[in-house]
Amino acid sequence: MPALTNKRILLGITGGIAAYKCAELSRLLLKAGAEVRVVMTRAAREFVTPLTMQALTGNRVHLDLLDSEAEAAMGHIELARWADLVLVAPASADFLARCAQGRADDLLATLLLATSAPVALAPAMNQGMWSDPGTQRNLTDIRNRGVLVFGPAEGDQACGDVGPGRMLEPAELLASCAELFAGEPLVGRHLLITGGPTREAIDPVRFLSNHSSGKMAYALAAEAAAAGARVTLVSGPVALPTPDRVNRIDVTSAREMREAVMGQIADADAFIGVAAVADYRPAGIARGKIKKDDASMTIELLRNPDIISEVAELAERPLVVGFAAETGDVAAHGREKRKRKNLDLLFANHATETFNSDEVATTAISADGEIEIPRARKEAVARKMLELIAARLPDKAGQEPAP
Ligand code: C5P
Numbered sequence: 009m010p011a012l013t014n015k016r017i018l019l020g021i022t023g024g025i026a027a028y029k030c031a032e033l034s035r036l037l038l039k040a041g042a043e044v045r046v047v048m049t050r051a052a053r054e055f056v057t058p059l060t061m062q063a064l065t066g067n068r069v070h071l072d073l074l075d076s077e078a079e080a081a082m083g084h085i086e087l088a089r090w091a092d093l094v095l096v097a098p099a100s101a102d103f104l105a106r107c108a109q110g111r112a113d114d115l116l117a118t119l120l121l122a123t124s125a126p127v128a129l130a131p132a133m134n135q136g137m138w139s140d141p142g143t144q145r146n147l148t149d150i151r152n153r154g155v156l157v158f159g160p161a162e163g164d165q166a167c168g169d170v171g172p173g174r175m176l177e178p179a180e181l182l183a184s185c186a187e188l189f190a191g192e193p194l195v196g197r198h199l200l201i202t203g204g205p206t207r208e209a210i211d212p213v214r215f216l217s218n219h220s221s222g223k224m225a226y227a228l229a230a231e232a233a234a235a236g237a238r239v240t241l242v243s244g245p246v247a248l249p250t251p252d253r254v255n256r257i258d259v260t261s262a263r264e265m266r267e268a269v270m271g272q273i274a275d276a277d278a279f280i281g282v283a284a285v286a287d288y289r290p291a292g293i294a295r296g297k298i299k300k301d302d303a304s305m306t307i308e309l310l311r312n313p314d315i316i317s318e319v320a321e322l323a324e325r326p327l328v329v330g331f332a333a334e335t336g337d338v339a340a341h342g343r344e345k346r347k348r349k350n351l352d353l354l355f356a357n358h359a360t361e362t363f364n365s366d367e368v369a370t371t372a373i374s375a376d377g378e379i380e381i382p383r384a385r386k387e388a389v390a391r392k393m394l395e396l397i398a399a400r401l402p403d404k405a406g407q408e409p410a411p
Contacts, residue, residue: 010186011196013041013238014253017185018087018123020096020116021061022103023051025166026132026175030056033097033178034064040182041196041238043253045070045087047116049103073115084115088122093185096120097158098132098175101143107155108146120155126188128156130181135171158184193398195236200276200326201229202269202283202315204244206262210307211294219363220284222246224331227390228280229254235394240276242268244283262286262312269315277401278327281316288312320350327352327400333359342373352400355381355393372396 017037021030034044046061047070058069073084082090096103096116103116107129112118120127129150137143138160151157159176176184189195203225207215222243229241230251239254242265250256257272259265262285273279288309298305320328330351334341335358342356357370369383372393381392 026098027055097130099129132175138173208289218284225282
């Protein structure tokens, strides 16, 4: 099955009998992991109903450019920005002509002008209309603008003719879409990320914890999902919204975090331990609030599980990536920690410069050596980190080679 994990596909449907195949096409795109939003021209609605496409995709179908209610929900510019790919299938002869002219007289034509995502058209029309010099000239203009053209195929046509002009089958269109993203190394990979602090209860109102805003883990999760990875984020308590397309599992204590990680690890391609896990927890949790009658008190602490070390010891382990927030000789501590915990890659940074900050500088430490990532916003650093992680992912057995 070709992978389109987390890719946002804007499916434009124009008026042609092949429009009936869009129900199957959208189903295949969804099954391949894509998010699908549908835009239909007026003529397309004569062949399939918006309700059918809404029911299949789970999203409201976009119909009109000048609909204030629809624009208030997701305007045409927002929709154009949302897409990772605009696929028009079927693309009628009339739509090719409008596209060639760069018109903006309905929502779909306007989106083609507004988007910076790749645009692909899957023509479908009678063989005579396809071969007509007008259509062929339009195609040349469209191709010259960098628009991709998938198909058409030759064969029997709905009108009884035989020849070129049949829309490619949904499975062929799916393969062509997947091929566009096949070079992206994180597409279809499962990244399991921990983030934020853990809290270890002392009594019903008090806990032990670490400094951690969760910003680094959340930036990694967001950037990985945008790059096509399936992302599971096991998060301690933080005040951050869940990034789009990320599956977030909330936990509180280190032991809960361990359980959640072990429940997800089996099909993870990489484990990225960003969480500031509390190393110790109180031996027991007082039932009631402890009274502060005494001048001092003693809390017995037990070691928490070292989640990342457990993952690294698994017989079938994913790529294991750790973080170390250190003081003093950061790189030296990082080197020692990477070896001791048997990690493939470790990012070491200055604890005090990193906490709660939107920026970070870090050193990537592996068995091959060290790479400095200069101070920048955590999102930009996350993209660099993911490049290093992607380059170390082993080839996936069973992964579809690019067609
Ligand atoms: O030993 P230290 O806590 O500095 O190690 C940091 C790395 O180990 C981080 O990647 C962190 O998420 C992970 N870790 C863990 N479980 C623990 C402690 C740390 O997964 N109990």
